[in-house]
Amino acid sequence: MRSLVLIGHGSHLNGESAVAVYRYAELIRERHLFDEVIEGYWKEEPSLRQVLKTTASTDVTVIPMFISEGYFTETVIPREMGLGHQGPVPPEGVARVIGGRTVRYTLPYGVHPSxxxxxxxxxxxxxxxxxxxxxxxxxxxxxxxxxxxxxxxxxxxxxxxxxxxxxxxxxxxxxxxxxxxxxxxxxxxxxxxxxxxxxxxxxxxxxxxxxxxxxxxxxxxxxxxxxxxxxxxxxxxxxxxHAAVADVILHLAEEARGAGGPGGDTERGHEAAWQAFLKGARAGLRVGEVLVTPELGVFELRNALDEGRPGAELTTLVTPEGVRDQVRFTDGGEHRPVHTLRNLPRGWRAVLSEADLRRAMHYVYPAVIEETYAHDCHALRPTPWATTARRQTGIYAKVQKATPAQVEHVAQDVCSGCLRTRLWAGHKLTQSFLNGVPGGIPCAEACTFVVAEVREEVSGKRGGGHS
Ligand code: SF4
CATH class of the missing domain: 3.40.50.1400 (Rossmann fold)
Structure with missing residues (x-):
């Protein structure tokens, strides 16, 4: 079993920023060379901190979707993904074992000779x-x-x-x-x-x-x-x-694996999380704002606020990608870089097989199934704000100057609109959606959206935009 992860920059403001990476992931998925192709982003979800947890296999190849080497490929991505590497990436890439997964990190696609x-x-x-x-x-x-x-x-x-x-x-x-x-x-x-x-x-x-x-x-x-x-x-x-970039990505992935053998196994913790979710889904389950209903061998997803509305009044989606594109924007057309903010759009329903339900839920709430299951198993370790702040570099190093009051001010403002419970700020979550509390979703670490907002707060520019 093999997982391919494509890493893009993403944006807190611009919903189109992630589209190129989605497109390449789709092109590669169609070729069926990997068991899964997953997208991860610096400024969207699944974030660089989360994305490895969302991979189903123990054999993971990570490709930075950047045109050249530099700060993101050499500093930010390896740091945030916990690769234990900083600086120029050697031509053969960097290989690490992280949490039972063999992770190979390559050079960005742009520097490949092809x-x-x-x-x-x-x-x-x-x-x-x-x-x-x-x-x-x-x-x-x-x-x-x-x-x-x-x-x-x-x-x-x-x-x-x-x-x-x-x-x-x-x-x-x-x-x-x-x-x-x-x-x-x-x-x-x-x-x-x-x-x-x-x-x-x-x-x-x-x-x-x-x-x-x-x-x-x-x-x-x-x-x-x-x-x-x-x-x-x-x-x-x-x-x-150019569509041929998909070939470049595949070259990079193959070279990173070398004589890598048949691939890895199913990652047990990940599979256990999804089996726990599917068990709930087969009986009918609410996760955050979304309702999962079993229906004659398939599953229906919809916004819980649309419960009871006739299907004819809703847009019917039949693919995980359709769900992805539906939930990327609010009803008002605003980009949703943090998917657990309580602004899931209404007016749609998705009818999906069990396999597609997994992929669709990954798009609706990236990393939520894995992190919540880990929390319920006492295996999710929170990262306090001070650790997150210390890690920041470049323009975000400024957040190290934020006072606890400033961080709390931002968190109360932003996180109050979010389904997640801030474990990173010492809050406790006693029940999760896996045992019947729809809004029970842990937040182990401040997201990049909050980090960016804290930076604005420190700069006295809160309310201004960031990318
Ligand atoms: Fe939600 Fe706040 Fe956690 Fe970001 S830091 S995911 S807004 S709870």
């Missing part, structure tokens, strides 16, 4: 007949930022393509460092110029900054023509959104 093929695929999309006689290729990177060291991988890809002799010239240019993208008319001589942004996603940079800095006119989707006389520019979409 990204060269993705660059070439993007180039072919905009100019299928690129030739070494008359076509230049610009591989365009962001440049090194506070969080990422992206220039190295851009240079490496440019070099590989140069050596292949597919283009008359190949240049590595950058948005934020020399050689800057705006200098291209001085250095690129070929009449046809393909530009491939080495970026993770479509956004402000790929849609506005790059075309502007290059002096391109027209709309990006029309692959604008360059005003610089004799040269024509063909502007590709960013590499990070």
């Amino acid at each position: 990204m060269t093929d993705v660059i070439l695929a993007r180039a072919r999309e905009v100019l299928p007949d690129a030739s070494p006689e008359d076509t230049a290729l610009i591989v365009l990177g962001h440049g090194t930022t506070r969080n990422e060291n992206s220039n190295k991988v851009v240079y490496q890809n440019a070099e590989r393509i140069r050596e292949a002799g597919l283009f008359a010239e190949v240049q590595a240019l950058f948005l934020d460092e020399d050689p800057k993208v705006g200098t291209w008319p001085d250095t690129v001589r070929s009449p046809r110029v393909v530009v491939v942004p080495f970026f993770a996603s479509e956004g402000w940079h790929t849609l506005e900054t790059i075309p502007e800095d290059m002096g391109l006119t027209g709309t990006v989707t029309d692959f604008p023509e360059n005003p610089h006389g004799h040269q024509r520019v063909y502007y590709a979409r960013p590499v990070g959104t």
Whole structure:
């Protein structure tokens, strides 16, 4: 049995941030090479602290869905996942045994050599007949930022393509460092110029900054023509959104496992948690705001506030992914980075097999089944605020300055809207949904949403936004 975990950044504010990782997880799931493919996030759920607990096997490969190495892949992800590693990740990855699971952590997908093929695929999309006689290729990177060291991988890809002799010239240019993208008319001589942004996603940079800095006119989707006389520019979409990235992820996963054998076993604690949940579900169960009802060999999920409403009045969902997309936003359309906040949308029902019920519940309440079962077995260890604060780095190191009163002020404000009971603040949970109290869900550690809010409180900016 094998589990694959894809780690994205996620966002507290923007519901679209997680979508690319969901999409790659779906593409890989369709290939049936892993028993499960799970998404985890820095700023959404399941969080980096929780995600390993949600894996069903003892053989776990973790891939950071980042375009380059840097602060997140070298510091935040290994630290939050408890990998006992900090700093650059070696090419063969990092392997650890954590809580009975063998966990392999790889380099981010963006630095894998097969990204060269993705660059070439993007180039072919905009100019299928690129030739070494008359076509230049610009591989365009962001440049090194506070969080990422992206220039190295851009240079490496440019070099590989140069050596292949597919283009008359190949240049590595950058948005934020020399050689800057705006200098291209001085250095690129070929009449046809393909530009491939080495970026993770479509956004402000790929849609506005790059075309502007290059002096391109027209709309990006029309692959604008360059005003610089004799040269024509063909502007590709960013590499990070190409479907072939799924192949890169699989290469990374296979290389991390090496001669890894047939895989691991079912993780016993995880399976016991789900069997406890399923036992309750077969009899009918309420978990937080959601009602689970057995129905002729399948299960129905719906918001408990919709209990008794005729099915015809509700939107019927039949897949875990459908449930996932339904519960990511409130009824008012707001993003839900913390799923146990009491704002589960209404107006839907899901009809699911037992296997799909597990996956759907994972999306409705990530890690809740596993953590609640562990709590009920006295195996969930709370992490006090001081420990969470001490661990923070970068812009979040500031939370170490928060007074207990400030932390409590934020927690009372945010956590009062949450189903979970703050074990991390010394609160006690005596009954859980597994023994009949729907809102009985433990919170072992302050979530990143609360950490971010405490930072705002310390900065005197509470009420302002954070990503
Ligand atoms: Fe809920 Fe508060 Fe725990 Fe976050 S820290 S999950 S808001 S109880």
